[in-house]
Each structure stands twice: as C-alpha cells, then as structure tokens.
Amino acid sequence: MAEEIKLLVVDDEDRIRRLLRMYLEREDYVVDEADNGSDALELALTNNYDVILLDLMMPEMDGIEVCQELRKEKNTPVIMLTAKGEEANRVQGFEVGTDDYIVKPFSPREVVLRVKALLRRATASNYSEVDTQAKNILVFPHLTIDHDAHRVTAEGKEVNLTPKEYELLCFLAKTPDKVFNREQLLKEVWQYEFFGDLRTVDTHVKRLREKLNSASKEAAKMIVTVWGVGYKFEVETV
Structure with missing residues (x-):
C-alpha cells in the first residue's frame, strides 16, 4: 500500500482553502488546513508534510516569516500563494527558501500539477546515473x-x-x-x-x-x- 501524501494548505480565505482541499483530495492527498501564519508554523514543525501551500499575506505571521522560521528546522517543500505578482515579492519568497510561486488568481488544476511536479523532485533524484x-x-x-x-x-x-x-x-x-x-x-x-x-x-x-x-x-x-x-x-x- 502506497504511503499517504500529506499536504498543508495555509490561507486566510476559507473559500480558497476549500477549493484547494477539494482538488487535492481528488488526488488522494491528505490535507490539513490553517488560516493564519502562527497555526501554520506550529503544524509545519510538528508534522511531516510532503508539501506546504503557503499564502503570503496572512494575519499574525505572513508567509515570508513562516518560511523563514520553518527553514531553521525543516526543508519541507513550500509553494507560495500570493496576490502580489511583482518581481520583488517573488524574489523575497525565494530568498527565504520557497520552492515555487503561484500568483492569484490561479487555476486549481495548475496548483495540482505544481504539487505533483514538486513531489516528484522532492522524493526522487530523477537523473540517469542509476546504471551503476x-x-x-x-x-x-x-x-x-x-x-x-x-x-x-x-x-x-x-x-x-x-x-x-x-x-x-x-x-x-x-x-x-x-x-x-x-x-x-x-x-x-x-x-x-x-x-x-x-x-x-x-x-x-x-x-x-x-x-x-x-x-x-x-x-x-x-x-x-x-x-x-x-x-x-x-x-x-x-
């Protein structure tokens, strides 16, 4: 039996969390939710998630702060979700260790594809040197x-x-x-x-x-x- 894949969806908008959960659960992923940065960080540090979908603008702690603190302890893959598409915001996210970046409004199908791509790269070294x-x-x-x-x-x-x-x-x-x-x-x-x-x-x-x-x-x-x-x-x- 395949090991279950656990994801954490973090966004202060309930509508977005429900939408992402629906699409991700269709792929048989186990999905946890958080609606603020503090709860998200606590969940991320106490659980072993395969990917975290993290909103940038949130109450208490924003996505940048959450990612900064998370990277002190773990290298869990992070996809940043944000309505701010300016280059400075993207670069700031990458500087604190974000692995991918999706600008709102986004297609839930695109999010699923990005998650799958990140899972492939995080769980396997897809290089050709396996012949010896x-x-x-x-x-x-x-x-x-x-x-x-x-x-x-x-x-x-x-x-x-x-x-x-x-x-x-x-x-x-x-x-x-x-x-x-x-x-x-x-x-x-x-x-x-x-x-x-x-x-x-x-x-x-x-x-x-x-x-x-x-x-x-x-x-x-x-x-x-x-x-x-x-x-x-x-x-x-x-």
Whole structure:
C-alpha cells in the first residue's frame, strides 16, 4: 500500500482553502488546513508534510516569516500563494527558501500539477546515473553528493538544502565545467516555464553558495558565475 501524501494548505480565505482541499483530495492527498501564519508554523514543525501551500499575506505571521522560521528546522517543500505578482515579492519568497510561486488568481488544476511536479523532485533524484551503483554518489574535492541518502556534505559537514537547491546543485554537478544559461536551468530544474523570471535562478544560486560556504569556502567556489552567460560547476584540477 502506497504511503499517504500529506499536504498543508495555509490561507486566510476559507473559500480558497476549500477549493484547494477539494482538488487535492481528488488526488488522494491528505490535507490539513490553517488560516493564519502562527497555526501554520506550529503544524509545519510538528508534522511531516510532503508539501506546504503557503499564502503570503496572512494575519499574525505572513508567509515570508513562516518560511523563514520553518527553514531553521525543516526543508519541507513550500509553494507560495500570493496576490502580489511583482518581481520583488517573488524574489523575497525565494530568498527565504520557497520552492515555487503561484500568483492569484490561479487555476486549481495548475496548483495540482505544481504539487505533483514538486513531489516528484522532492522524493526522487530523477537523473540517469542509476546504471551503476557507484554513480549514486558524486565525490568531488571538498564536496560529496549522496543521491540515495539525498544528502550533501562539504568538508565532512552536512549541508541542509531545500529540494530545489539540492536539485540545482545535482544538475550542475553531474556535468562539471559545462555552462548553462538561466533559461536552460529554468527549463531543466524547474520543469516548466517561469514567465521569464530569471532572478529565480540567481536567487537559488546565491542561497546555495551561502549554505555551502557555511561548511566549506572551497565547496562554495565550485559554483561559478560565467558573466553574461550563466553558471557552471567547476572542479579544480590537481
């Protein structure tokens, strides 16, 4: 019997919560609800949700504050729901660890598809290196990526990454020294068009570097900016 998938829907509008619950329960997901940020954070910290749908503007604590506090303890995938579609709001959400972003008004079917896409990426490393057991672990100077354990260590210290940060790192690391532009990374890592919001990539690279740097400055330097083009994973030669 398949393990149940648990979601948390957080929005101060009862109508939106009911609508999302109806569509998500059709997919046999187990859905909890919260109508404010404080209750949402308590639920998120005491339960192991597979995805959290989190409204930005809420009473008591807004979505940014909830995500900031959540990321201190857990890397649960988060999709931010908001009526504010300006670039600054999207970037702010990504800076605190949001994995995806949906602007209201939205199609409930689109939300379901985004949830499914995020679940696939959070529960499996969808790379092609499964033909040999050795390829389940990528070992570089200063950095090790263990696909089976879904774990990254730098200089022996574990680095806690969100699912999107982990996938971005893995995607770059599996083809060292190959340069990818932002459009390619959006397509390959995010798996859908992001309305040209290239800052999404920059923000995730920044957060990835910061987290790697906290464990190893040398590991952080492996994520290289190729000015005017994009990014690559660079392995030092001995």
